[in-house]
Amino acid sequence: MGYVAVTGGQDAIDASIELLREYRSGGKLPVDTEILRDRMKLLIDRVMSEAGLYAPDYAALALKQCEGSTEEAVFLLRAYRSTLSRNYTSRTVHGDEMHIRRRISSAFKDIPGGQMLGPTYDYVHRLLNFSLTEEKEEELQQWHAAFEEKAAQAGEVSLSDTAPRVLDLLRQEGLLEQVQEDRSEPCDVTMENLPLPAPRSAILQTLTRADTGFVSGLAYSDIRGFGMSHPTIGELRYGSLEIEVDYPLEGGGVWYVGEIFVTEVEGLMGARAGGEGIGVGYGCVFGRNDTKAIAMSVLDHALTLSIDSPTSDMEFVLLHGDCLEMNGFISHLKLPHYVTFQSKLDGLRNRKRSLEHEGND
Secondary structure (H helix, E strand, C coil): CCCCCCCCHHHHHHHHHHHHHHHHCCCCCCCCHHHHHHHCHHHHHHHHHHHCCCCHHHHHHHHHHCCCCHHHHHHHHHHHHCCCCCCCCECCCCHHHCEEEEEECCCCCCCCCCCECCCCCCCCCCCCCHHHHHCCHHHHHHHHHHHHHHHHHHHCCCCCCCCCCCCHHHHHHCCECCCCCCCCCCCCCCCCCCCCCCCHHHHHHHHHHECHHHHHHHHHHHHHHHCCCCCEEEEEEEEEEEEEEECCCCCCCEEEEEEEEEEEEEEEEECCCCCCCEEEEEEEEECCCHHHHHHHHHHHHHCCCCCCCHHHCHHHHHHCCEHHHHHHHHHHHHCCCHHHHHHHHHHHHHHHHHHHHHHHC
């Protein structure tokens, strides 16, 4: 590549950085990272998922630092993640051990443990609420305290916050596609180059860190007819999972180190041609993100199909959805390409002169 320096050199770069800070410091009110963390949770969850680091405080800091740009925040958070040492490997967590905040099924009306709508925008009117411009913090905190008191009273008579998997009912009947269990060591895409064809552990890791818009758009194209998915949500659940690690000394037992919130989906994709049983796609992402988890389950299933479809092309799907690589490559087009573009112009001019010469002859 024929990159050359921008006129002005380091002085121009320093001035650009100063101007960037001026843009970020606009307005009279400071941006509190706690407010970002606690009241922009869906944005925080998206950044953490695409960065592959569960750290709400740092995600809020990254968003403040880059004026709310999701791709820049992901870049910052993933770069920070690369500096952290790995002292422990957590024990495997299971979705059926989740402390549920939301649990629905589109395939069944009545499910063991019941359906729980939880926090969702599915049932609200998509109208701007202009009263929020006059919202007073004191009134909001009073409402919040009353809500917590009401929730505590309801919790005294509530049922267990865990529930069995809905699809286990179909598994017991033998109605789901049989999948051979893989007990091999999971591939770590943060430490190894992505192999192709990729094992399922690498596929799921790559999809959960992929750009939300990219994953959703590909899944949409698959459902519309460019693939073979006809999904029904067997179960979508959102809640917390307890993270434990083994005590490093022999006979030391288990340490509880905290909890993470995730959205998990098992989608029923229909039986493949000549197959026995209904196919299942799986999605799991940090935080509350129904759309990405559902889209991930669609692509997870699509990548098992041997058909001529973009969404079943493993290289196409896995290598083009990474937020950092995608935005990084597109952004690099802003760098000076004077030499390469002038070369194209020279070639075009020579070709044009050659054609004109042939015409005169």
